[in-house]
Amino acid sequence: MVDAAQDTPGYNLVTIGEHKINIRPAVKEDLPNVVALDDRTTGLRKPDYWDDLFTRFGNRKDLRFFLIAEEGDTLLGCIFGEVRSWEFNSVPCGWVGTVSVEPNLRMGGIGSVLYKEICRCFRKAGVTKIRTMIPRDATDLMSFFRAQGMMAGPFIQLETDMEEGA
Amino acid sequence: MMSLQKATLFALYAVLELAEDTDRQLSASEIAERYNISTNHLAKVLRDLGRAGLVESVRGAGGGYRFCGNAKRTTLLDVVQLFEEVGTGPSSGIVQETNAGAALSQVMDEIEEITYATLLSISIDTMLKLMRKRRPEKPTSTGLFRAV
Numbered sequence: 001m002v003d004a005a006q007d008t009p010g011y012n013l014v015t016i017g018e019h020k021i022n023i024r025p026a027v028k029e030d031l032p033n034v035v036a037l038d039d040r041t042t043g044l045r046k047p048d049y050w051d052d053l054f055t056r057f058g059n060r061k062d063l064r065f066f067l068i069a070e071e072g073d074t075l076l077g078c079i080f081g082e083v084r085s086w087e088f089n090s091v092p093c094g095w096v097g098t099v100s101v102e103p104n105l106r107m108g109g110i111g112s113v114l115y116k117e118i119c120r121c122f123r124k125a126g127v128t129k130i131r132t133m134i135p136r137d138a139t140d141l142m143s144f145f146r147a148q149g150m151m152a153g154p155f156i157q158l159e160t161d162m163e164e165g166a
Numbered sequence: 167m168m169s170l171q172k173a174t175l176f177a178l179y180a181v182l183e184l185a186e187d188t189d190r191q192l193s194a195s196e197i198a199e200r201y202n203i204s205t206n207h208l209a210k211v212l213r214d215l216g217r218a219g220l221v222e223s224v225r226g227a228g229g230g231y232r233f234c235g236n237a238k239r240t241t242l243l244d245v246v247q248l249f250e251e252v253g254t255g256p257s258s259g260i261v262q263e264t265n266a267g268a269a270l271s272q273v274m275d276e277i278e279e280i281t282y283a284t285l286l287s288i289s290i291d292t293m294l295k296l297m298r299k300r301r302p303e304k305p306t307s308t309g310l311f312r313a314v
Contacts, residue, residue, distance in 0.1 A: 107238065136279060142287035143241070149295065152284070 009120035010067060016109045019071055023117045026058050026066040026078065033075040034068070041100050053080065053097075065121040069101075069110050077101035079114040081132075083125045087155060093129040094122030099144070106140070115148050133157055174249040176203055176211045181245055182297065184221055184233035185290050191230035211249075218248050237294065243285035253282035 012023040026034065031050055039045045057066040057080050066080040079099040085092035096118065101111045122130060131153055134141050170178070179201045184192060194212055198205040212231055215221045220235040246252055260274065261267040 136283040139286055142283065143289060143292070146287045147289065147292045147295070149299070 009124045010065060010117065012113070012117050012120075014069075014113045016113070021076065021110065021113065022070050023067055023113060024070075026054060026068045026080075028054065028058070030068050030075065030078075034078055037075055037078065037100055037102060041103060057082065057097075063125055065118050067114055067117055067121075069114055075102075076105060077110045077114055079111075079118050081118050081122070081130075083122065083127055090155075091129070092127050093131050094119065094125070094127045096130065096132040096145075099141075111144055112148065131155075170246070171250050172203075172207065173211050173214075174246050176201075176208050177215055177245050177249055178242070179203070180208065180212055180215060180231070181220055181233065181235075181240075181290060182293055184231055185235070185237050186294060186297070188233050188237075191224050191228060191232045193230040196230065214248055215245075218244075220245070235290070237291040238289055240290045241286055242288045242290075242293065243282070245290075246285055252285060253278050 010023070010025050014021045014023060031047070031054055035045060035047045035050050038050065054066060057064040064080075064082040067078065068075055069077040077100055079096065081094055081096040083092050084095045096115070099111050099114055101108075101114075119130060130150075132145060132150070134145065136142075180197050183197055183200065184190070194209040195205045198208045212221060212223075216223060216231075220233065220240065221231045222234045223229070223231050243252060260271045262271055
């Protein structure tokens with residue numbers, strides 16, 4: 001399914017069926033399409049969020065990665081993640097912040113291609129473990145990451161409502 | 167802490183075994199021998215799986231059962247829930263009306279919710295990938311999970 005067209009992690013040309021899908025780091029001009037994709041996916045329009053995220057992720061090629069998948073000029077999906085190591089006793093790992101694919105193209109392999117490509121970026125950055133955190137009820141997303149081989153890790157997310165004065 | 171009932175476990179064995187090769191037909195006794203489990207019990211479980219549309223029986227010489235579900239869409243929860251309830255609310259036996267009972271119930275519910283989410287998120291296709299990753303496939307006539 002995947003033909004590595006370029007050796008540089010973050011760049012790839014992938015064939016899925018008859019579709020030639022280009023993977024590359026996001027550029028500023030992609031943001032309107034990314035915002036629209038997010039809107040179609042989540043029902044929330046968040047241009048400021050994506051602009052901020054691009055500022056933090058899009059310009060950092062070493063530890064932060066914001067990749068998009070496109071066919072021709074059409075955005076099909078995106079993924080971002082970073083190398084982080086701030087959790088308790090956590091060695092550096094690749095952390096996937098989000099992955100998003102055009103709703104009517106899901107389960108077609110685009111998300112997997114994006115995931116594999118960001119893994120290549122993480123490996124180049126020197127990490128061998130990849131993590132993410134998703135809501136328990138985000139079934140599709142959870143199934144997607146499970147299908148990539150992810151299992152429950154050694155961390156459990158905890159939270160509480162802060163009491164008055166805490 | 168969650169332990170699967172026998173029928174559930176047998177169903178999962180059968181579904182995973184048959185889904186590994188959807189062209190292959192296996193009889194109840196062939197699967198039962200492989201996992202060292204009761205053929206009669208498995209046959210009943212296979213009938214339940216058939217009614218749920220996950221396996222179909224093929225008649226005639228060389229007949230048996232084969233997987234006919236959608237491995238990418240069918241989750242572990244789909245199979246488990248055919249035979250037992252998961253995530254059905256407060257743990258049985260805990261006295262909800264006491265503070266200790268309510269607190270215990272909260273913890274047990276948390277465990278139950280994680281169990282539910284886990285089973286719901288893992289498809290048969292994902293399980294097959296896990297199986298291939300864990301061991302190179304080789305035919306064997308001995309029980310794979312037999313205690314030694």
